[in-house]
Amino acid sequence: MLPGILLDRDGVINVNRPDHVKVWEEFEFLPGVLEALRALSQLDLPIAVVTNQSIIGRGLATQAAVDEINARMIERVSEAGGRLDGVFYCPHSPEVHCTCRKPQPGLLLEAARALGLDLSRSCLIGDAMSDVQAALAVGCQAVLVASGRGAAQHALVEEAGISSYYLARDLQDAVAWVYDRFRPEQN
Numbered sequence: 001m002l003p004g005i006l007l008d009r010d011g012v013i014n015v016n017r018p019d020h021v022k023v024w025e026e027f028e029f030l031p032g033v034l035e036a037l038r039a040l041s042q043l044d045l046p047i048a049v050v051t052n053q054s055i056i057g058r059g060l061a062t063q064a065a066v067d068e069i070n071a072r073m074i075e076r077v078s079e080a081g082g083r084l085d086g087v088f089y090c091p092h093s094p095e096v097h098c099t100c101r102k103p104q105p106g107l108l109l110e111a112a113r114a115l116g117l118d119l120s121r122s123c124l125i126g127d128a129m130s131d132v133q134a135a136l137a138v139g140c141q142a143v144l145v146a147s148g149r150g151a152a153q154h155a156l157v158e159e160a161g162i163s164s165y166y167l168a169r170d171l172q173d174a175v176a177w178v179y180d181r182f183r184p185e186q187n
């Protein structure tokens with residue numbers, strides 16, 4: 001079992017649109033993200049995306065559209081010299097109360113099963129309190145980036161009294177933290 005790096009998608013990898021990313025044309029990489037993912041890929045650890053995509057359950061996008069967006073994202077990352085080893089998403093609307101919508105840890109467990117990850121030695125980089133909560137629920141280290149909904153979410157996390165996470169400016173900053181933390185411990 002390996003440590004792995006889990007990433008939220010919207011607000012971490014791409015611009016978080018208030019009207020959601022429903023088609024590939026609405027997907028816009030945040031500045032510096034492709035370079036950050038290339039650097040992260042050199043660590044030789046599994047990298048997976050874990051993302052809530054309730055737009056499917058709400059009827060705003062089809063599963064096929066979300067799959068296409070994810071496939072194209074993987075392709076672009078790969079063209080830029082990086083890699084994403086898996087994308088796991090929750091398609092449910094919040095009303096369903098599923099076990100995979102973050103802050104529930106179901107997606108993290110699914111990624112761990114698929115990629116053979118030891119979550120207690122892994123980390124999740126996200127832009128929302130629900131990411132931090134999902135990570136801590138399974139003993140994963142949490143990194144909150146301020147690039148998406150970060151500032152407002154940071155306030156929520158503080159109000160909730162959660163302090164065991166690292167606050168990063170953006171994915172580049174988070175990757176630098178991951179390097180410090182994971183490179184010496186690799187294998």
Ligand SMILES: [Zn+2]
Pocket residue numbers: 090091092098099100101
């Ligand atoms: Zn779900």
